[in-house]
Amino acid sequence: MRFRIIAMSLAAILPVTVFAAPAEKPATACPATPVLPPELADWGRNASGKTIYAYGDDLGADWSPLGAARTELPLHKFESLRYGVAPDRKPDAYKFGGTIPVEVKKPGRLIVALDAGAWIDLVRGGAVVKSVTHGHGPACSGIRKMVEFEVTPGRYQLQIVNAPTASIHAMAVLRD
Numbered sequence: 001m002r003f004r005i006i007a008m009s010l011a012a013i014l015p016v017t018v019f020a021a022p023a024e025k026p027a028t029a030c031p032a033t034p035v036l037p038p039e040l041a042d043w044g045r046n047a048s049g050k051t052i053y054a055y056g057d058d059l060g061a062d063w064s065p066l067g068a069a070r071t072e073l074p075l076h077k078f079e080s081l082r083y084g085v086a087p088d089r090k091p092d093a094y095k096f097g098g099t100i101p102v103e104v105k106k107p108g109r110l111i112v113a114l115d116a117g118a119w120i121d122l123v124r125g126g127a128v129v130k131s132v133t134h135g136h137g138p139a140c141s142g143i144r145k146m147v148e149f150e151v152t153p154g155r156y157q158l159q160i161v162n163a164p165t166a167s168i169h170a171m172a173v174l175r176d
Helices: 002-013 038-044
Strands: 046-048 070-074 096-104 108-114 119-124 127-129 131-135 145-151 154-163 167-175
Touching: 038 070, 038 108, 038 167, 070 096, 096 108, 096 167, 108 119, 108 154, 119 145, 127 145, 154 167
Parallel strands: 046 070
Antiparallel strands: 070 167, 096 154, 108 145, 108 167, 119 127, 119 154, 131 145
16 A cells, blocks of 8 residues: 555656657658659659560560660469469469560660569570569669669560559669
8 A cells, every 4th residue: 555655646746758658750751752863763754564464476576665664564363374484483373463575785784673562583585584683772762672683685574473463663774
């Protein structure tokens, strides 16, 4: 009983702030126009494209390649897809994917950027090109994933696997 009286007395004389919950940190506000490195500057420029259901003649000139603009790509359910090379990541039947050509004009480092999490493979000549590095895009940019590949001139196929929704924004640009 004596302890309870002392505790109540202390509560009455101590400032209320001692018992208040700590204040939350304010969220960092993103600028209206995020600052992007020069090679990603066209992420703010919207385009649209299409992805391929089945590998075959899709490397032909009639398919527009993914380029340096933020391109909205429709994706397809796994059961309607046929990849040129088995993806390194097992496809999830409840997720989406597709393939799109990428045209490389000179040797260098190709950056592929996505606005959502998905597995990607870059394929050339029936073989997967190993990625050099991967990570996230700059803060507040809307770029969720970036993967880089060492490439030489030619036509590649970008395979998108296990995207969470039926469309994704993507971009492929050669680093200067």
